[in-house]
Ligand SMILES: *[C@@H]1O[C@H](CO)[C@@H](O)[C@H](O)[C@H]1NC(C)=O
Ligand SMILES: *[C@@H]1O[C@H](CO)[C@@H](O)[C@H](O)[C@H]1NC(C)=O
């Protein structure tokens with residue numbers, strides 16, 4: 084009897100353990116990942132070239148002998164799941180496979196992950212189209228596919244992504260036009276479509292009242308500026324074929340950074356733009372502007388630090404009033420048609436606070452204000468290719484001046 088006791092006890096314990104396990108299994112089973120979500124994860128992994136899945140990368144940890152949401156953390160790095168309160172299935176909410184160097188395609192099956200809020204495949208080597216099924220992911224708040232080789236146009240029904248806050252498709256090979264329906268994205272704060280092959284006009288995006296950053300630079304967009312979102316802080320439209328006047332920019336009172344460089348804009352760089360209260364970087368270089376309205380600025384509230392207007396058709400005298408912009412550190416007015424003398428007031432700004440001053444490739448005449456020849460003043464820049472008396476001993480004069488024949492008549496003015 085006494086010898087039997089332990090084994091009976093053991094048997095009882097065993098039975099209890101088994102009973103516990105048996106009661107637990109259905110519970111676990113019911114919190115497992117929804118079957119169709121698992122299918123999608125499989126499809127995602129299968130459309131990546133296995134050679135590009137290194138042993139340290141997230142996709143390598145996707146082991147389908149285990150359940151994705153249950154083994155998340157150990158396996159299935161780069162995903163997050165819902166934790167259901169009831170006994171329903173877990174759903175995938177986040178996929179973040181940023182910067183692992185994956186080569187391959189994005190499977191259309193991704194459209195079945197209907198609880199997905201974040202899809203981040205930035206900085207890989209995905210190629211082929213962005214599947215149109217992406218527009219079924221109506222809970223997405225972030226769609227980040229920047230720095231890949233995605234091609235083709237935007238998914239036709241992308242406007243269905245009503246919750247989207249960040250849409251970054253920069254640095255791909257996307258083409259086609261930018262659809263006006265994007266202005267229905269009422270939660271959008273960042274729209275990055277730069278460095279693609281988008282063409283056509285910029286649609287009216289004024290409805291994007293939460294939009295903070297609009298980067299459409301380095302595409303093939305043409306036409307005039309449309310009405311732009313009122314609350315923009317960063318507007319980057321450089322390296323396109325945009326034309327017309329820019330006076331509508333003056334209404335963007337929260338603007339901090341404005342880059343319209345390398346387009347075909349013309350007319351005036353209005354004083355209302357130069358004095359936008361928050362503006363700190365203004366780059367309108369390489370355009371066809373003919374005037375820049377620099378009004379005297381007595382209020383010290385101007386934030387403007389960087390002013391780059393080089394390579395335009397600005398003419399007349401250099402604006403003396405520029406010295407009233409107390410925060411300026413970088414001034415580039417090179418490659419224009421400025422004539423006359425360098426205002427003596429510019430000398431007082433050298434080194435404090437002007438640290439970069441480019442007046443090169445104009446038709447400036449005469450001698451230099453005395454501070455320019457003071458070697459103790461630390462400044463980077465150039466006075467080359469003007470009609471100045473510019474001593475070779477002065478660093479800023481390196482590069483030489485125009486030939487006398489070019490200087491006759493002060494540059495044709
Ligand atoms: C996605 O859903 C559709 C329709 O429900 C289904 O036919 C298809 O097989 C699903 N794809 C995957 C990979 O689960
Ligand atoms: C769990 O799901 C079953 C059906 O699948 C249902 O009958 C049961 O009420 C659910 N239990 C809870 C706690 O939600």
Ligand SMILES: *[C@@H]1O[C@H](CO)[C@@H](O)[C@H](O)[C@H]1NC(C)=O
Pocket residue numbers: 179181201203205225227229
């Ligand atoms: C997604 O990608 C960006 C870079 O594009 C990265 O900075 C970010 O941390 C990633 N993850 C999430 C969840 O946004």
Ligand SMILES: *[C@@H]1O[C@H](CO)[C@@H](O)[C@H](O)[C@H]1NC(C)=O
Pocket residue numbers: 321322344345366367368369389391413
């Ligand atoms: C302004 O834009 C031009 C052309 O895109 C670029 O070369 C230049 O570096 C920019 N200027 C500043 C100060 O960033």
